Amino acid sequence: MHYEVDDDPVRIDLDAVCAFLTTEPYWGRWRTETVIRDQVRAAWRVVGAYTADGGQVGFARAFSDSVSAAYLADVYVLDAHRGHGLGVRIIQRMIDEGPGAKFRWMLHTADAHRLYRRFGFTEPSHTFLERAADLP
Template structure:
């Protein structure tokens, strides 16, 4: 366990991640991931540089985030979510803080992410529109 907040705890132990709960969210609610197969989601989980889960006091996983990184200069924050019924407790902020500010060496990394709906959350942690040095090649169909 890395932190507690009210009735919740954050944990970066990959073995604790509820793979079924993760798949349920990613396959039904995540606008950014519904095209992935279960095998792909689990492969991404297993290959992650770091993961953080949010767990209710009853043991249920109610939030999640993962990062990929070279551990030296670059990290990508992905698959951040908190279940609707558990929002409003600061869990999104706690997740992003745990990933970006509390990852070992995370403060020296250039963090990237894509989001369509949570700009305000990420701006609180220094995320902004990329500068002129950033290019992106979108996923090819």
């Protein structure tokens, strides 16, 4: 199957992103559709993966200071489209092929460490502090 990976924010299907992120991932089901829409609209950069007919099957967003650091978030590929290298292509487009190619990238994840190591991410560390959000 042919896929296209694109960083055009206009192409992002917010309904598809909300449908996935409010039901599927362990990392963010607590978010409402309104919160997700606001996060995507405010993102520094977004990347989508699309089938030949334009259906969105993957996504990632990032927020950044636009100078030296960025945070990778909400990376996913729909189950039916996994195994075609889309996760790699999405992350490569986001990190290596964009304006943040020289940035320090960060993310939180409980899985897919092997995938992220391909892009220079190190093993999980407990050297960071975080405060949980209290969002609606």
